[in-house]
Amino acid sequence: MHSEKAAEKVVETPAVLIDIAVAKKNIARFQKHCDQHGIAIRPHIKTHKLPSMAKLQIAAGAVGITCQKIGEAEVMANAGIEDIFISYNILGTGKLQRLIELSKRCKLSVVADNGQVIDGLNQAFLGEPFPLEVLIECDTGAGRCGAQSPQEVLHLAKLIHNACGLQLGGLMTYPPMDDQNSVNSWLSQAKDILLEKDLPCPRISSGGTPNMWRAQEVSIADEHRSGTYIYNDRSLINAGHCAVEHCALTVKATVISRPTQTRAIIDAGSKILTSDLLGLDGYGLIKEAPEAIITSLSEEHGIIDLSETTWSPKVGDTINIIPNHACVVSNMVDYVYLKEEGKLSKTLIAARGLVT
Amino acid sequence: MHSEKAAEKVVETPAVLIDIAVAKKNIARFQKHCDQHGIAIRPHIKTHKLPSMAKLQIAAGAVGITCQKIGEAEVMANAGIEDIFISYNILGTGKLQRLIELSKRCKLSVVADNGQVIDGLNQAFLGEPFPLEVLIECDTGAGRCGAQSPQEVLHLAKLIHNACGLQLGGLMTYPPMDDQNSVNSWLSQAKDILLEKDLPCPRISSGGTPNMWRAQEVSIADEHRSGTYIYNDRSLINAGHCAVEHCALTVKATVISRPTQTRAIIDAGSKILTSDLLGLDGYGLIKEAPEAIITSLSEEHGIIDLSETTWSPKVGDTINIIPNHACVVSNMVDYVYLKEEGKLSKTLIAARGLVT
Numbered sequence: 001m002h003s004e005k006a007a008e009k010v011v012e013t014p015a016v017l018i019d020i021a022v023a024k025k026n027i028a029r030f031q032k033h034c035d036q037h038g039i040a041i042r043p044h045i046k047t048h049k050l051p052s053m054a055k056l057q058i059a060a061g062a063v064g065i066t067c068q069k070i071g072e073a074e075v076m077a078n079a080g081i082e083d084i085f086i087s088y089n090i091l092g093t094g095k096l097q098r099l100i101e102l103s104k105r106c107k108l109s110v111v112a113d114n115g116q117v118i119d120g121l122n123q124a125f126l127g128e129p130f131p132l133e134v135l136i137e138c139d140t141g142a143g144r145c146g147a148q149s150p151q152e153v154l155h156l157a158k159l160i161h162n163a164c165g166l167q168l169g170g171l172m173t174y175p176p177m178d179d180q181n182s183v184n185s186w187l188s189q190a191k192d193i194l195l196e197k198d199l200p201c202p203r204i205s206s207g208g209t210p211n212m213w214r215a216q217e218v219s220i221a222d223e224h225r226s227g228t229y230i231y232n233d234r235s236l237i238n239a240g241h242c243a244v245e246h247c248a249l250t251v252k253a254t255v256i257s258r259p260t261q262t263r264a265i266i267d268a269g270s271k272i273l274t275s276d277l278l279g280l281d282g283y284g285l286i287k288e289a290p291e292a293i294i295t296s297l298s299e300e301h302g303i304i305d306l307s308e309t310t311w312s313p314k315v316g317d318t319i320n321i322i323p324n325h326a327c328v329v330s331n332m333v334d335y336v337y338l339k340e341e342g343k344l345s346k347t348l349i350a351a352r353g354l355v356t
Numbered sequence: 357m358h359s360e361k362a363a364e365k366v367v368e369t370p371a372v373l374i375d376i377a378v379a380k381k382n383i384a385r386f387q388k389h390c391d392q393h394g395i396a397i398r399p400h401i402k403t404h405k406l407p408s409m410a411k412l413q414i415a416a417g418a419v420g421i422t423c424q425k426i427g428e429a430e431v432m433a434n435a436g437i438e439d440i441f442i443s444y445n446i447l448g449t450g451k452l453q454r455l456i457e458l459s460k461r462c463k464l465s466v467v468a469d470n471g472q473v474i475d476g477l478n479q480a481f482l483g484e485p486f487p488l489e490v491l492i493e494c495d496t497g498a499g500r501c502g503a504q505s506p507q508e509v510l511h512l513a514k515l516i517h518n519a520c521g522l523q524l525g526g527l528m529t530y531p532p533m534d535d536q537n538s539v540n541s542w543l544s545q546a547k548d549i550l551l552e553k554d555l556p557c558p559r560i561s562s563g564g565t566p567n568m569w570r571a572q573e574v575s576i577a578d579e580h581r582s583g584t585y586i587y588n589d590r591s592l593i594n595a596g597h598c599a600v601e602h603c604a605l606t607v608k609a610t611v612i613s614r615p616t617q618t619r620a621i622i623d624a625g626s627k628i629l630t631s632d633l634l635g636l637d638g639y640g641l642i643k644e645a646p647e648a649i650i651t652s653l654s655e656e657h658g659i660i661d662l663s664e665t666t667w668s669p670k671v672g673d674t675i676n677i678i679p680n681h682a683c684v685v686s687n688m689v690d691y692v693y694l695k696e697e698g699k700l701s702k703t704l705i706a707a708r709g710l711v712t
Contacts, residue, residue, distance in 0.1 A: 012450050012712040046655060068656040088623075088656065089612040091672055094368045113613050116671040144657055145613040145621050256445040257469050257501040265501050267444075271687055272711050275631040299402060299683060300424040300444065301500055315472040316447055327655060331627055332687075334709050353690050353709075355628050356368040 007344040013254040013318060014268040016333050018048075020340040022248035023230050024056060030212060030229050031060045037216035042066050042085055042205065044227030047327040049351035050336075051079030053230060064107070066207070066225045070098050071354025073108075079350070083107045085205070087172055087225065089117045089137070089145065095356065096124035099132075109133035109203075111172050113146050118159045118166065125165030133169035134160050135205060140186040141176040150190040157199045170203035170222075177210040180217035187220045210239055233326035234285045235278040244287065244322065251284065251321040251329060253302065255313045264292075264313050266302040268321065272332050273297060276325040284321040288313070294321070363700040364693075369610040369674060370624040372689050374404075376696040378604035379586050380412060386568060386585050387416045393572035398422050398441055398561065400583030403683040405707035406692075407435030409586060420463070422563070422581045426454050427710025429464075435706070439463045441561070443528055443581065445473045445493070445501065451712065452480035455488075465489035465559075467528050469502050474515045474522070481521030489525035490516050491561060496542040497532040506546035513555045526559035526578075533566040536573035544576045566595055589682035590641045591634040600643065600678065605685060605692075607640065607677040609658065611669045620648075620669055622658040624677065628688050629653060632681040640677040644669070650677070 011017075034041050043057045044066040054065050054076055064083025067073040073084045084106045090099055102108055103125075112118045112134050125132045136156045139146030147153045153171065160168045171190055175183040187204055194201045206218045207225030215224040231249040232242040253268035273283050275297065283294040283302065289311035296303045306312065313319065323329045330336070331352055337344045367373070390397050399413045400422040410421050410432055420439025423429040429440045440462045446455055458464055459481075468474045468490050481488045492512045495502030503509045509527065516524045527546055531539040543560055550557045562574045563581030571580040587605040588598040609624035629639050631653065639650040639658065645667035652659045662668065669675065679685045686692070687708055693700045 010450065012448060014711050089671075091610060091612055092368060094366065113615065114671050117612070139615055143619070144615075144654065144659060146615055148615055254447060256447055256473070259469065259495055259500075259502055259504055263499070270630075270632065270684060271709075274626075275633070275684075276626065277631070298500065299687075303500060315445075315470050328626060328631075331655075332709065333711060353627075353688065355370050355689060 007342070008252070011252060011337055011344065013252050014272045015252045016272070016329055016336045017250050017252055017344075018231070018336050018338050019248045019250075020338055022246065023053065026230050026232060026246060026248060027057055027060045030226065031062070033213065034215065034224060035061065039215050039221065040223035042223045042225050043230065044207065044225050045072060045076060045351065047227040047230055047330060049330050049349045050347065051076060051081065051350055052347070054079070054081055057230065063223065069354050069356060070095055070102060071356055072351040073102055074098070075351040075354065077102055077106045081106065085225075086110045087137070087174070087205075089113060091117055091120055096120060100124055100128060103128070103130070103132060109135060109169050111135045111137040112156065112160070113137040115156070115159055118156065118163060122163035122165040128165065131165055131167040134166050135169040135172040135203065136160070138171055138173045138187065138190060140173045140183045141179060142174050144174060146173065150186070150193045153190040154193050154197065157194050161199055168200050170201045170205070172205040173207070175206055175208060175211070175218070177208055180211060180214050184218045184220050187218065191220060209236065210241055213241070228326055231326040234322045234324045235280060237285065237322070238280055244285070247322045249323070249326045249329065250287065251323055253319055253321060255315055255317045255319065258313070258315055262305060262307040264304040264306060266304060266319065267300065268302045269300045270297040271299045272329065273302065273321065273323050274325065274328045274332060276328050278324050280324050284323045287320045287322065363698070364608070367608060367693055367700065369608050370628045371608045372628070372685055372692040373606050373608055374587070374692050374694050375604045375606075376694055378602065379409065382586050382588060382602060382604060383413055383416045386582065387418070389569065390571065390580060391417065395571055395577065396579035398579045398581050399586065400563065400581050401428060401432060401707065403583040403586055403686060405686050405705045406703065407432060407437065407706055408703070410435070410437055413586065419579065425710050425712060426451055426458060427712055428707040429458055430454070431707040431710065433458055433462045437462065441581075442466045443493070443530070443561075445469060447473055447476055452476060456480055456484060459484070459486070459488060465491060465525050467491045467493040468512065468516070469493040471512070471515055474512065474519060478519035478521040484521065487521055487523040490522050491525040491528040491559065492516070494527055494529045494543065494546060496529045496539045497535060498530050500530060502529065506542070506549045509546040510549050510553065513550050517555055524556050526557045526561070528561040529563070531562055531564060531567070531574070533564055536567060536570050540574045540576050543574065547576060565592065566597055569597070584682055587682040590678045590680045591636060593641065593678070594636055600641070603678045605679070605682045606643065607679055607685065609675055609677060611671055611673045611675065614669075614671055618661060618663040620660040620662060622660060622675065623656065624658045625656045626653040627655045628685065629658065629677065629679050630681065630684045630688060632684050634680050636680050640679045643676045643678065
């Protein structure tokens with residue numbers, strides 16, 4: 001412990017620290033849950049964007065990983081990850097060419113929710129030795145992408161099934177977090193319609209972290225994609241899904257100004273904590289004083305209201321913050337500090353900032 | 357124009373595009389305004405984080421630049437910028453060592469608003485051949501950092517003046533945007549108190565973009581620090597400070613899904629547009645259809661509500677978005693595309709993501 005504290009002292013703030021022991025416990029806890037219920041885990045790497053973390057997840061039993069951008073998948077394939085699901089509609093000549101290259105280096109699957117995407121994927125993969133596995137994205141109530149009805153799923157399934165460059169991989173949804181039953185019923189209907197028409201439905205993929213302990217309620221699903229569970233964050237604490245001790249990612253900041261008795265300014269602003277509120281008050285949980293509120297952020301400053309706390313940090317004190325949303329914080333910095341067995345290692349976030 | 361459109365077609369979305377002609381006009385317009393009023397401009401480079409843009413600003417007449425982090429200043433000094441003001445309290449051994457190195461490569465000034473920061477700066481610069489120029493940050497009403505009263509300014513000024521490693525550089529404020537008069541009166545009182553005690557006050561620095569056309573009303577100030585004015589953004593359009601044609605930075609995105617008649621999904625989410633609302637509804641202005649609303653973002657998806665527009669984009673269409681807040685967008689991507697004379701050049705944002 002002593003050496004860890006000494007090591008942390010030389011970290012220039014603001015900085016993102018990851019407690020590896022906590023992350024490993026989070027991985028093991030959800031893996032055990034899914035093993036008990038016979039659900040495969042395919043973690044979403046957006047939370048960490050680190051090949052080393054993806055490998056920990058796979059070593060614990062994950063069947064592969066989920067990415068949303070080709071750039072992230074390229075980094076993960078380069079690092080040796082063998083089974084990658086890009087849960088995103090891919091469009092455009094440049095991206096399709098990258099997708100072909102990627103498909104030669106890993107077991108790849110993607111999604112589609114419309115004819116244009118299916119047509120583009122098919123045109124790209126027609127001349128390739130193996131067809132590309134394509135799952136149909138279904139909007140089971142979250143209101144983002146996805147086919148709107150099991151009938152629409154059938155229409156898209158026929159397009160994929162009849163496309164020589166493609167292979168129908170099943171169904172995928174990013175579900176609403178509060179109603180597992182209707183998700184299950186939606187996907188069951190869609191699967192039944194496919195099977196009635198002799199169309200294959202080899203894999204059904206659901207996901208989400210807030211609903212992950214109820215993943216088994218979507219009993220029709222074969223796999224669950226969670227991202228945030230590896231680190232957890234303040235939004236998940238507030239929703240009752242985890243406790244402070246389950247949060248692996250913290251932002252270390254320094255108090256740089258104490259203009260008044262009730263105001264402290266820290267060197268962490270939206271450039272590291274982001275403006276994500278996720279419905280919460282304030283921009284993070286200060287571990288040293290949970291009752292102090294980070295009331296506002298500018299890019300390089302965080303403003304803390306001390307009026308409801310007896311805690312009175314001095315200029316130069318460092319504090320540790322659990323951010324509202326862990327995933328977006330990983331995207332703000334080039335490096336994180338991995339904490340393990342009393343040592344800190346500064347590590348490049350290899351898949352950070354890859355927007356395409 | 358034809359070649360520009362052809363060049364843009366190969367840009368993989370989402371992408372940040374900068375129209376150099378517009379940026380140059382924005383620079384020239386504010387330079388002219390300040391020249392007419394005898395105010396120096398010291399632009400805040402946080403908006404662009406690009407040495408090439410800083411050089412355009414200096415070529416147009418800026419006296420130097422403003423940074424908030426040493427990392428940004430290091431990049432700018434490496435690129436040959438000669439006069440750098442870090443408007444931030446610097447604390448900690450590592451950062452002070454970097455500050456010493458930086459001071460050897462440019463004319464450097466910093467701020468302080470408390471004794472601990474002054475003491476740290478002084479200890480660091482005591483053995484150096486030249487004292488470090490330190491301005492006193494004043495809280496003239498914005499409620500962030502800064503001395504709370506002219507009396508507190510006097511106390512800090514004495515500390516700096518008596519510190520052998522430091523040199524009193526004057527006053528700095530990040531003012532409230534709506535009351536230039538009280539800012540002027542606050543700073544005038546503080547200056548008077550210093551001069552009464554025979555303390556120097558060679559420079560008074562104010563700033564802000566929403567208030568920039570009224571910079572001259574803070575008549576006591578010698579210089580104005582603006583950042584966003586070079587690109588402008590939706591927040592400044594909505595506040596009446598500029599028009600759409602003054603916005604140099606746009607985010608190019610592709611429609612990847614049309615789940616319903618009133619919903620379009622684009623490939624730009626909070627990972628490029630950020631969650632910054634700045635008091636606005638929606639996450640950006642769609643140039644092709646200003647009445648369409650980007651109602652919510654997840655990291656990689658933007659959801660557009662089409663219910664108030666007859667515009668009906670197809671899957672594969674590209675759109676151009678003026679973000680709510682330009683500065684934070686520059687921090688999200690490794691590269692921007694600079695558009696000039698029909699050509700596009702992909703350019704590394706050299707000072708991106710430098711949090712320390």
